[in-house]
Amino acid sequence: MTRLLELLAVGLSLGMLYALIAMGFVIIYKGTxxxxxxxxxxxxxGAYAVARIAPSAGFWAAAAAGIVITVAGALLIRxxxxxxxxHDHMALAIATIGVDVVLTTELTRRIGPDVLSMLDPWGAATVRLGGVTVPQARIAAMAVAVVVLGLLLAxxxxxxxxxxxxxxxxxxxxASLMGIRxxxxxxxxxxxxGALAAGAGVFMSTFPSAGLDSHSSTIALAAIPxxxxxxxxxxHGAIVGGVTVGMAKALTAGYGSELGFLGAGFGDVMPYVLMVAVLMWRPSGLFGTREFIRV
Amino acid sequence: MSDRTNLLRRALPVGGLLLALLVPFYLSGFWLLLGVMVMAAAIGAIGLNLLVGTAGQLSLAHAFFLAVGAYAYCWFAGAPGPGGGGITLTGLELPPLLAAVLAVATAGAAGLLFSPVAGRVRGLYLGLASLALVFLGQHLLFNLSSVTGGFNGRSVPELSVLGFELTGRDPELTLLGVPVGDRERQWYVALVCVVVAYVFARRVLAGRPGRALVLMRENETAAGVVGVPVSRYKAAAFVLSSMYAGLAGVLLAQAFQRVVPEYFGLVLSVEYLAMIVIGGLGSVTGAVLGAAFVTGLPSLLSHYSGLLTFLAEPGTSGVDPAVAARLVFGVAIVAVILLEQGGLVALGRRLRPAPRPPAGAAGQGEPGPPPDPASHPVLPPQDMTTASS
Amino acid sequence: MFVTSATRLGTAVAALSLVAVGCSSKATETADSSSGIKTGPGVSADTITLGALTDLSGVFGAQGKIIVQGNQLYLDKINAAGGICDRKVELVVKDHGTDVQKAVSLYAETEPEVLGYVQMLGSPITSALDTDITDARTLTVATAWSSTLLKNPEMIVMGNTYDVETVNGVDHLAKEEGLKSGDVLGHIYFEGDYGNSALQGSTYAAGKLGLKLEGIQVKATDTDLTAQVTTLKSRGAKAVVLSVGPRQTASVAGVAASLGYDVPLLANTPAFDPSLLSTSAKSALEKNLSVMTSIAPFSSTEKGPREVAAALPEKFPDTQPNSFVNLGYASALVYAEVLEKACANGDLTREGVNAAFRQLKNVDTGGLTSALDFSATGRQPSRQTYVTKVDSSVPGGLALQGPATESETAEGYTSAG
Known part of the structure; x- marks a missing residue:
């Protein structure tokens, strides 16, 4: 029982990270x-900017600079x-793949062999909540996600x-006909x-992860389910989805030996299985707006 | 005068084909291999273009269907026995040509299995849902080790007919003093496949099914109203596209001689998407050009890096040929979508001189396709959400 | 009428081209015989060309770059001393970015012009090229230690494979930390041949020592290993073997420390990078992590590593040292030994080079690796492993704990291949 509880806490902590990443995707999708x-x-x-600036300016100034830089990057794409x-949205989505290739290539070249540390104030500190341990950095991530969600609702x-x-x-x-710009x-x-990306980038590189390295950007893919x-x-669907994926990953990893018949490493595939299952049930996700076809 | 342009239009493909037949007599194994990879990619890209460009269904699952083709061939044609890392392989040891046909059919069947999802989920949701297939597929490639060889991959049996290897070196063959080894033979096999795949796709698009798919892409409801069996056509597009991918997989397996699971990842799917975007969505010729661009560019840059003095030596800091190739690849995707929606095909059409000067066009070696019936990508008349004020 | 014209045109082109084929350069085989020494592809009268098929721009770009630098350092030294067999040794470096298709194409491009490969990085790449390497007989240094590599007669493995490394490591751990029969041993490993090779080793060692093995597979994209560590803790694992990448190692060490789960950690060669010592996991790594390796750490005081440490800052002042420079240097050293032997035999063809390779029974790398014996396909070139501890005060971040040794447990072990 404690193990289940522990794993659920781990899943929640992991899920907060995915939620933050997912919210960035969703905001951009909603608006455009x-x-x-x-x-x-x-x-x-974002994480790279923070890691490079933090040693001289401190974490908070670096985080602010990181947000500015990432927002600038996002606006450039926009x-x-x-x-x-x-153009249709499919073509534009494909164009962002092109941008991703360019940006990732350049960042990979710059990061090189290093694992860059964020020099964040949370470090490896943890909090014990009702018998389970949660990293402070993830609590901060959760706070950021909730605050951003509240702000957005407002x-x-x-x-x-x-x-x-x-x-x-x-x-x-x-909307356009009504004069909305x-x-x-x-x-x-x-x-x-963009700002959410910077935030998520920082939290993806803080404890329990070791830091930013050249593989890091692939984590966004894990947020797609x-x-x-x-x-x-x-x-709010992004938060629910993020936590679901985090839980699914933690539980399948934790009970891996019981799930051995599914093949080793099934935890990484589990979110995609869930995703397809949900789509078959609701083609626009749990909370997504359904498309209606009017004739 | 129009007689002569017409003659040229007809002679060009024949001449081009003859030239392609002669290539193995001149070029080294490296160039032949590159050619085989380009042709295989072209087949895969034609298939993806039918689905994405023509039918308007975004798919990032192409790598999965390529894997199904490649691995199914190895399993149907391969012999059972010990693989690496203590794995015991199974295999049916069917005649390789039959195995190739079955592999293509298996890829088609995989497409059919996925088509219910495609029938239910639409647009970008479908594109993202299809990602699942890539990840599930790789999980299976690593874990179904008696079929796939697991992380070690599986060696690829040569394609052969009655003991004559169509893609290997046995028996030795010399034509006009030039040894016709494995790479030369693979070239011819790929050439036959790409020509058939090209002609077939053109036929499909020019005919009723092509027009129906375009109509479905533009307005699914209208298509349904005029009597297009929408869900059947959607499934058919998925099956056909997967079969093309399967054939591309079989050919790539021949070129590689050993298939490994890491290859069939998301990056591969993205590359195929890039091919059809860069070449020109909805155009068969575009798919071929895009495949040549995306597959050929890294090798060309690396091969001629000695001449390109602005590129750094590999191993030093700075932009080396591989980095440069990636940057060009990314920029090309963005540039095509922003600047020339029709891709390389439209660019070629624009650059081609007007048909009046008769001799000029021939020298350019332009493929000079008749206008593609479906070469115009998805373009809703206006798109307010992304327009800037 | 058009059709017939087209056909006529086609026939004309065909006829012309048949004539042209007669002039094809591929039609004539050039046979070349030089004085004294038999030569083949990649060897001319004054140069020997070797290839390095590596990743400089992809996910393993950083390691690839530093191994190339190691290769280059040794070849510079050799060339400064007059080369091998009166020939300069030249290195052709190609970057595959850990893309299988690009690697296959680069191999086809470079194979005709090189004698062999002093470096081939990436296990998907070596798996995919396995058949080609055997067919073309290009002697190749595999920059990895999977047990499957030993099967290929043309592959040079620098030391012992991950499975033997892990057996030695687990045995060391059991002795040092007093693991008893019935204790649980955790093992977090990557999908693929690296993780699987290591798992074979830990499975064997656990069986021999009566330990209960608890294995968990992860992927390179997993960077938060809290769930895995939590699971191992609740299963009561007394020690954890790590066959992962540097980031996963740091995550495991950090999470274990935060959970108050204070157990020894044992890592394979690729699982550590000195840049981890600037992360928050530093103190946990210093306290609990040992690294098992066939390659001596950068800080080793033996002759070979000293040579590298002296040469590196001169030629590549910006490079942060780690043991992969030593790997690159030692690979080139072994290859040079092979070429010297082949030269002495008077045969620098690929067949001759392979024969010379198999005559090397005791290559001394000056303490970069333990002595290497290449006399048989399928056998470990060495069964001795270095034990190193994390130490942020030395360059490269790893300090040697003694000479390379083979454990009793490993003596009875043979790789499944």
């Missing part, structure tokens, strides 16, 4: 209908894509941008998505 495959390299860019006016509800965003995501054409919605979405599970355009 583009799945940003370059999100992984944006994570790495304006690049805007040049392709009139933004959606009380600001003009939020209304515009909701309108744009419900029906872009109608979709360009601004897109810009703000990319900025938030989380996004699909929750629904591409649902922020």
């Amino acid at each position: 209908r583009v799945v940003n495959f370059a999100q992984g390299s944006l994570l790495a860019l 304006f690049l894509l805007a040049r392709a006016r009139g 933004l959606f509800r009380y600001t003009g941008w939020g209304v515009a965003m909701r309108a744009a995501s419900a029906d872009a054409e109608a 979709l360009g601004r919605v897109a810009t703000v979405s990319w900025m938030i998505g 989380a996004i699909i599970l929750g629904g591409l355009d649902s922020t």
